[in-house]
Amino acid sequence: MNHRLRPIVAAMLSSGFALGTPPAFANPCAASSRYPIQLAQNPCAAKKNPCAAKKNPCGAKANPCAAKNPCAAKNPCAAKNPCAAKNPCAAGDKVDPKLVTRPKGTSLAKGDRADLLKVGEQLWKDTKLSTNGLACGTCHQGNNAFNPTFSKPYPHYVEMAKDKGGIKRVSMDEMVQFCMVVPMAAKPLPWSSKELAALTAYTGEVQKSFIKTAGKNPCAAKNPCAAKNPCAAKNPCAAKNPCAAKNPCAAKNPCAARKK
Helix, strand or coil: CCCCCHHHHHHHHHHCCCCCCCHHHCCCCCCCCCCHHHHHCCCCCCCCCCCCCCCCCCCCCCCCCCCCCCCCCCCCCCCCCCCCCCCCCCCCCCCCHHHHCCCCCCCCCCCCHHHHHHHHHHHHCCHHHCCCCCCHHHHHHHHCCCCHHHHCCCCECCHHHHHHHCCCCECHHHHHHHHHHCCCCCCCCCCCCHHHHHHHHHHHHHHHHHHHHHHHCCCCCCCCCCCCCCCCCCCCCCCCCCCCCCCCCCCCCCCCCCCC
């Protein structure tokens, strides 16, 4: 072939004017294209496609949110763990807010803080406080099953208290009582008792520990599988990326396979 004609022939091949292929049906990005030049121009081809299997940051191998990651189905945040929605640690039926709201004119018992913490730690693990064999530590062992709001100073909003008792804000001792009544299915402790004061004091220490370790918790809000991770809405494989529904590589775009 004359070397002067090669560019012209190549242009005809890429635009579909050769070999009897009508331009209207020449999909420049179709995977089944017979012409290498067409494939080279395909922004969705494997080499150029940022969401292709090898370069896809949301693919199974590179994706920190894939099946084998710390937030997958078999991890401590999964549905079958001791603190998931359908287990004994989850919130039960509605409760009378009067049971868990501190009566006016009452206050926590006072005492030596070291002694209160020691007693509180023992009570935290004591299953005899409940009627179903649970203890505070059953659900919260290793700082598990706390919402992010637990890191905020009390009183504050707690989802379980709002959903089950209609209470918008609770103090720490009221939250202890709420856990006594709901997950542990027991009666609230006397408001002036040493036990309540001790559990409240120890819960404060647990809260401090939670604040320090929340960022390292594989199921915490800032973990690799949380909203801001590489597989979240704004990542290269999300809805607005080059491989999404409205982009040049989607089903209804010029690069998609055309129906016969």
